[in-house]
Amino acid sequence: MPIKSLSQSSLLNFEKYSSMLAGNTKVSYGAYDLLQTEVLTSAQAEITFNSLNTYATAGYQHFQIRAMIRTTRNANNSNYYVRFNGDTGANYAQHYMRGNGSAMESANLQTSGTQGVYVYQGATSATSGTGTYAASVIDILDPFNTNKYTTIKVLTGFTGSISRVLLESGLWMNTNAITSITFDEYFGANFAEDTRISLYGLKAA
Amino acid sequence: MSPTVYSPPVATYTALATITLAGSASDVTFSSIPATYRDLILVATGKSTSGLQDQGINFNADGTNTNYDCVIMWGNGSTYNSTTSTWLIDYYGSVTTDNTAATILQIMDYSATDKHKTYLSRSNRAASGVDAIAGRWSNTAAITSIKYFLIGGTLAAGTTVSLYGIEA
Numbered sequence: 001m002p003i004k005s006l007s008q009s010s011l012l013n014f015e016k017y018s019s020m021l022a023g024n025t026k027v028s029y030g031a032y033d034l035l036q037t038e039v040l041t042s043a044q045a046e047i048t049f050n051s052l053n054t055y056a057t058a059g060y061q062h063f064q065i066r067a068m069i070r071t072t073r074n075a076n077n078s079n080y081y082v083r084f085n086g087d088t089g090a091n092y093a094q095h096y097m098r099g100n101g102s103a104m105e106s107a108n109l110q111t112s113g114t115q116g117v118y119v120y121q122g123a124t125s126a127t128s129g130t131g132t133y134a135a136s137v138i139d140i141l142d143p144f145n146t147n148k149y150t151t152i153k154v155l156t157g158f159t160g161s162i163s164r165v166l167l168e169s170g171l172w173m174n175t176n177a178i179t180s181i182t183f184d185e186y187f188g189a190n191f192a193e194d195t196r197i198s199l200y201g202l203k204a205a
Numbered sequence: 206m207s208p209t210v211y212s213p214p215v216a217t218y219t220a221l222a223t224i225t226l227a228g229s230a231s232d233v234t235f236s237s238i239p240a241t242y243r244d245l246i247l248v249a250t251g252k253s254t255s256g257l258q259d260q261g262i263n264f265n266a267d268g269t270n271t272n273y274d275c276v277i278m279w280g281n282g283s284t285y286n287s288t289t290s291t292w293l294i295d296y297y298g299s300v301t302t303d304n305t306a307a308t309i310l311q312i313m314d315y316s317a318t319d320k321h322k323t324y325l326s327r328s329n330r331a332a333s334g335v336d337a338i339a340g341r342w343s344n345t346a347a348i349t350s351i352k353y354f355l356i357g358g359t360l361a362a363g364t365t366v367s368l369y370g371i372e373a
Contacts, residue, residue: 037373038208049208058214061288066244067315067321096247098239099287099337131321131345135313155311155325157339163276163289165325165339194319198243199227201214 030203033060037198042051043072043190048182049199056144060201063178065138068125070192071185076161079186083116084137084150084172085179086100092117096168106134117170118186121157125189133195143178150178209363215372218246223367229254232354233366240316240347242370247310249353254271255331258358259299260308261292262340264322264348275340282334296336298328300355304358304363306330315348322348 038047052063071078092113098121109120124132136154136156142148150172157165178205183197219242224233238245251260262273270291278287279296288296300306308328314320326338342348353366 030218032216032218033214034211034217034372035214036208036210038206039373040206042206045206047208051210066311066313066373068317068320098279099276101276101287101289104278104285104287131343132341133314133320133323133324135311135325135339137311137325155238155327155337157325157337158323159276159278159339159341160276163274163339165278165287165337167274167337194317196243196314196373197208199208200217200371 005136014033023035025129033084033201035199036199039196040191042193045190046184047191047197048180050180052057052181053177053179058123059203061142061204062202063140063143064200064202065136065140065197066200067136067197068133069136069195070128070133071123071125071189073098073125073185073187074127074190075125077121077126077164078121078125078189079118079120081118081186082152082170083182084174085176086182087172087174088114090114091173092171093173094168094170095141096120096166098166101163116184117152117172119154119156119170121164121166124158124160127161128158129160132158132160146175146177149173149175154192163171209338217370217372219370220326221297221368221370223365226360226362226364228362232352233360234350234352235368236350238349238351243314243316243373244276244371245312245315245351246369246371247312247351247366249308250303251302251355251364252361253302253355255302255358256358257299258355259293260295261354261356262310263292263352264342265346265350266352267342267344272343273340277336277338279336280334289328294326294338294340295328296338297334298330298336299333302361303346305332309363312348318345318347320345333347
């Protein structure tokens with residue numbers, strides 16, 4: 001390998017660097033990052049995102065879930081659980097408001113649920129019509145703050161043989177930092193092929 | 206199957222285009238949208254040249270309204286209800302000649318060719334009301350263009366529409 005000349009001026013140009021990346025483009029993963037994704041190639045009962053505690057040390061403040069979900073349940077819609085850290089204690093509460101195309105309603109779904117916050121009518125199912133999937137955008141706020149219960153907010157909906165749009169709230173009454181999130185079909189059916197669930201992280205300033 | 210873990214994480218929520226109208230126009234259209242992303246987010250602060258106007262959306266130049274359906278829930282400060290429509294993306298969050306309406310539209314799995322295209326809209330206009338909408342374009346084609354327009358009016362100068370891409 002040929003030796004190239006090294007002049008004094010190239011070493012002493014009066015610039016100071018505080019990083020070994022001196023002279024190179026700074027690495028930035030942005031403020032909104034894709035962390036994990038599952039796109040099912042066949043029906044599956046459960047999807048879990050693990051090792052989420054590593055994202056706390058990486059500087060993430062909030063999570064967002066983006067999902068397109070269909071289940072194998074023999075019905076025109078379904079629900080799915082969102083369970084934190086595998087907790088099956090009576091620690092979940094939630095409300096919703098819903099439009100069905102002709103009326104609007106609101107209800108308290110559970111005050112001490114055991115399997116998770118469930119996204120009510122957040123999935124299409126076997127009789128919903130070909131090609132139809134329910135969309136959900138779920139914000140999970142301060143998942144690593146050990147002084148707060150974990151709160152989630154949901155916007156979900158679909159159209160097809162029936163149509164629904166819902167705003168939902170959920171609470172995990174536990175101050176532990178989140179280490180895993182599990183999604184489970186509510187009625188014991190499977191998530192259908194091509195169901196997609198993606199996890200994103202929002203950085204703190 | 207287990208999820209794909211991205212290490213390092215992938216920076217996303219990528220700004221693809223922003224259009225601010227300098228004069229009135231019948232629509233704002235984003236063309237040649239690449240299939241690089243999984244979801245799209247459209248952010249609109251629209252203005253009309255005259256009166257309250259609802260906003261609509263078309264994909265891939267499909268102007269047949271029976272190919273679209275949506276379910277709406279709305280509140281206007283004194284009452285609330287739910288209804289259905291075709292390509293609407295607001296109800297009480299409609300735009301007018303001022304600049305007080307805002308709409309964020311989540312277009313999910315737009316590049317997938319095995320699903321109808323489902324979208325979620327949240328729209329507000331403080332003086333009118335608030336609404337949430339779930340809609341569907343009954344087509345499995347990847348979305349390559351989006352037309353944003355007013356159902357019965359003309360977009361005014363100052364209308365701004367931005368498009369973002371989300372990877373997955």
